[in-house]
Amino acid sequence: MAVVLQNKPRKQSPVAQKTIAHYVSLSEKINVQAENQVLVAKRQAAQKKLQSLGLPTRRDEDWQYTSLTPWMQEQYEQKLPGRVSFEQLSDFLPAFETLRMVFVDGVYAAELSSDLAALPKGLDVEQTDATNAALADSEEPFEILHDMLAERQVKISVAKGAMIELPIHLVYLQTQAQQLTNLTLQVELAAGSQATVLQQAISFDENNSSFVNGFAQFSIGEDAVCQQVMVQDMNRKSFYFANQRIQQAARSHFNTLYIGLGGLISRHQNRLTLCGEHAEASQNSIVLGAGKQVMDSRTQTDHNVPNGSSQQLHKFVLNDQARGVFNGMIYVAKGAQKTDGQMDNKNLLLSNEAKMDTKPQLEIYADDVKCSHGCASGQIDEDQIFYCQARGIRRPDAVQLITQAFLLEPLETVGNFAIREWLKSLVNRRLIAVR
Amino acid sequence: MLLKVENLHACVAEDESKKILKGLNLEVKPGEVHAIMGPNGAGKSTLSSVLAGREDYEITEGTVDFDGEDLLEMDAEERARKGLFLAFQYPVEIPGVSNKLFMQTAVNAVREERGLPALDMFDFDEFAQAKIDLLNMRKDLLDRSVNVGFSGGEKKRNDIFQMALLEPKLCILDETDSGLDIDALKVVANGVNSLRSPDRSFIVVTHYQRLLDYIKPDYVHVLIDGQIVKSGGFELVHELEKQGYDDIIESHQAQQAG
Numbered sequence: 001m002a003v004v005l006q007n008k009p010r011k012q013s014p015v016a017q018k019t020i021a022h023y024v025s026l027s028e029k030i031n032v033q034a035e036n037q038v039l040v041a042k043r044q045a046a047q048k049k050l051q052s053l054g055l056p057t058r059r060d061e062d063w064q065y066t067s068l069t070p071w072m073q074e075q076y077e078q079k080l081p082g083r084v085s086f087e088q089l090s091d092f093l094p095a096f097e098t099l100r101m102v103f104v105d106g107v108y109a110a111e112l113s114s115d116l117a118a119l120p121k122g123l124d125v126e127q128t129d130a131t132n133a134a135l136a137d138s139e140e141p142f143e144i145l146h147d148m149l150a151e152r153q154v155k156i157s158v159a160k161g162a163m164i165e166l167p168i169h170l171v172y173l174q175t176q177a178q179q180l181t182n183l184t185l186q187v188e189l190a191a192g193s194q195a196t197v198l199q200q201a202i203s204f205d206e207n208n209s210s211f212v213n214g215f216a217q218f219s220i221g222e223d224a225v226c227q228q229v230m231v232q233d234m235n236r237k238s239f240y241f242a243n244q245r246i247q248q249a250a251r252s253h254f255n256t257l258y259i260g261l262g263g264l265i266s267r268h269q270n271r272l273t274l275c276g277e278h279a280e281a282s283q284n285s286i287v288l289g290a291g292k293q294v295m296d297s298r299t300q301t302d303h304n305v306p307n308g309s310s311q312q313l314h315k316f317v318l319n320d321q322a323r324g325v326f327n328g329m330i331y332v333a334k335g336a337q338k339t340d341g342q343m344d345n346k347n348l349l350l351s352n353e354a355k356m357d358t359k360p361q362l363e364i365y366a367d368d369v370k371c372s373h374g375c376a377s378g379q380i381d382e383d384q385i386f387y388c389q390a391r392g393i394r395r396p397d398a399v400q401l402i403t404q405a406f407l408l409e410p411l412e413t414v415g416n417f418a419i420r421e422w423l424k425s426l427v428n429r430r431l432i433a434v435r
Numbered sequence: 436m437l438l439k440v441e442n443l444h445a446c447v448a449e450d451e452s453k454k455i456l457k458g459l460n461l462e463v464k465p466g467e468v469h470a471i472m473g474p475n476g477a478g479k480s481t482l483s484s485v486l487a488g489r490e491d492y493e494i495t496e497g498t499v500d501f502d503g504e505d506l507l508e509m510d511a512e513e514r515a516r517k518g519l520f521l522a523f524q525y526p527v528e529i530p531g532v533s534n535k536l537f538m539q540t541a542v543n544a545v546r547e548e549r550g551l552p553a554l555d556m557f558d559f560d561e562f563a564q565a566k567i568d569l570l571n572m573r574k575d576l577l578d579r580s581v582n583v584g585f586s587g588g589e590k591k592r593n594d595i596f597q598m599a600l601l602e603p604k605l606c607i608l609d610e611t612d613s614g615l616d617i618d619a620l621k622v623v624a625n626g627v628n629s630l631r632s633p634d635r636s637f638i639v640v641t642h643y644q645r646l647l648d649y650i651k652p653d654y655v656h657v658l659i660d661g662q663i664v665k666s667g668g669f670e671l672v673h674e675l676e677k678q679g680y681d682d683i684i685e686s687h688q689a690q691q692a693g
Contacts, residue, residue: 381527383527384527384528384529386489386490386511386527387523387526387527387529387581388512388529388537388541389488389510389511389512389515390487390488390511390512390514390515390520390521390523391515391537391538391541391544391597391601392512392515392516392541392544392545392548392601393512393537393540393541393544394512394544395510395512397540397544401529401532401536401537401540402529402532404531405529405530405531405532405580406530406531408531409531
């Protein structure tokens with residue numbers, strides 16, 4: 001199959017070449033055992049793409065601040081899942097009830113999950129071989145990797161008008177060293193339906209380095225309402241790359257919150273398209289980095305039709321030598337009049353060595369729109385600290401109080417009280433550890 | 436003696452050539468209300484800041500004894516825990532931190548120092564509501580972020596509310612009256628008056644006599660060029676009002692020159 005590429009091939013370092021060879025060989029191994037020939041061909045096409053284009057280098061504008069070199073030091077592979085008891089897992093779980101699906105090292109663990117035979121009416125969860133529709137078929141490097149390694153997929157469908165009250169909870173638990181978890185998710189909300197999707201990427205211990213590569217597609221039907229939260233709380237030796245594509249039909253609401261707490265290098269990317277009029281999107285981040293973590297959160301928001309509205313608030317707190325990266329683009333197509341697009345990135349640097357690179361962008365081809373973008377990075381306000389101290393609050397407590405208030409602001413977009421309180425406790429646990 | 440300031444010299448921490456306090460003496464006994472007046476630039480706010488423990492100033496000479504302990508050895512938070520309270524000239528906004536959380540943390544910090552058990556959410560609410568009623572504050576005060584979106588008057592009232600909650604031994608009001616209209620001024624003065632007690636002292640630092648008309652201090656000191664050059668009773672306020680600072684400044688300068 002001939003592959004026509006949009007992007008130019010990159011010059012590759014020896015370690016990058018070795019990395020590509022490793023993942024291509026993993027992909028070939030999957031293909032040898034595979035029966036689905038369509039998927040085999042897709043994986044082969046992806047292999048060729050990666051071999052031709054190479055992995056991004058610091059010369060790529062989109063990867064300038066997020067080096068992949070540390071990730072290339074280990075060769076990750078899909079393994080047989082480790083053993084985890086429900087007791088061990090329960091430490092990570094919220095107290096409220098969810099429709100839980102647990103994936104240990106990328107493999108579905110029925111014994112740790114809710115009974116999928118007893119799902120509420122209107123909700124369907126399928127686990128099948130990855131389908132064509134579940135592949136990214138793009139030139140984004142980690143989407144190519146996803147397609148190369150795609151095997152199984154989860155498809156969540158919510159029927160027309162169905163209101164799913166319990167959160168659909170996907171837990172991705174990594175238990176082994178050099179573990180590669182390749183995730184394929186499709187979420188489809190039919191017209192007028194409502195659902196909450198809660199995702200959690202976690203590590204079982206602090207030392208085993210793992211690599212999670214996620215690809216998810218959300219299709220939000222007319223008048224449908226979807227709340228998504230992704231909590232990335234892996235250990236500080238692991239790597240997390242996730243690409244999400246979201247399509248919104250008319251009058252739909254999509255609200256997504258990324259909580260980035262763990263990982264040595266992590267990158268969460270939304271590509272959201274408003275396809276129907278009067279759709280509303282809310283994209284937010286809470287990111288906390290310390291040590292030598294590199295935390296990257298980015299959004300691409302395409303207003304293709306008139307009367308769309310999108311709002312974003314991305315907050316980063318960085319300590320030690322941590323680095324944060326934000327990149328957001330709001331694109332307004334010609335004719336997408338009355339678009340309302342707001343994007344804000346605010347960052348708090350707790351140490352002199354911490355660094356934030358941020359690039360909010362607007363690209364507007366319509367002439368009657370209301371769009372704004374802004375960013376601000378700064379240190380904690382000494383006057384605020386002194387005010388607390390003058391009331392008897394010790395300096396470290398004052399720093400925590402102020403930092404917590406700053407960082408948790410995007411949580412206000414989560415409507416459910418129990419979920420909000422649980423997320424707050426997850427962030428606070430890391431915040432106390434950062435002190 | 437609650438507070439004894441002796442021969443206090445202080446300069447700007449970043450620039451030692453900027454000497455602001457130049458041998459200041461002050462004694463405050465429990466239950467007394469002292470006013471410190473003086474022209475702009477005399478060192479009034481520096482005195483408040485130095486006593487509260489702001490690190491922008493360096494003490495080059497002198498001692499401050501607070502309730503039998505060396506005040507200058509303590510961090511700002513320790514001073515607050517031991518019962519010193521500063522009402523700010525410009526109370527600071529802290530977005531996202533509710534007054535409730537802020538003050539519960541502060542009250543429990545002070546209670547810890549006094550060997551009292553921490554107040555839980557319910558006990559604190561009850562305690563705070565009583566103070567809100569006492570000072571006639573707005574009911575939603577606790578739910579709002581600390582000083583965010585408050586008018587100048589509301590911010591100062593919030594500081595007085597905090598003072599009521601922390602029950603300090605010594606309250607320093609740093610030009611609390613600046614920028615207040617007459618109604619807000621009355622509220623602040625009423626707050627102070629309702630908190631007066633035999634074991635609580637006040638130092639009211641101000642540029643104007645207006646606030647003092649409502650508070651009626653026991654002692655009035657005139658601070659000029661980093662020193663207290665004249666002290667007296669409440670009558671001194673009106674003397675200053677009539678004559679201004681010019682005469683005092685002149686005689687001080689003559690004395691310095693001589």
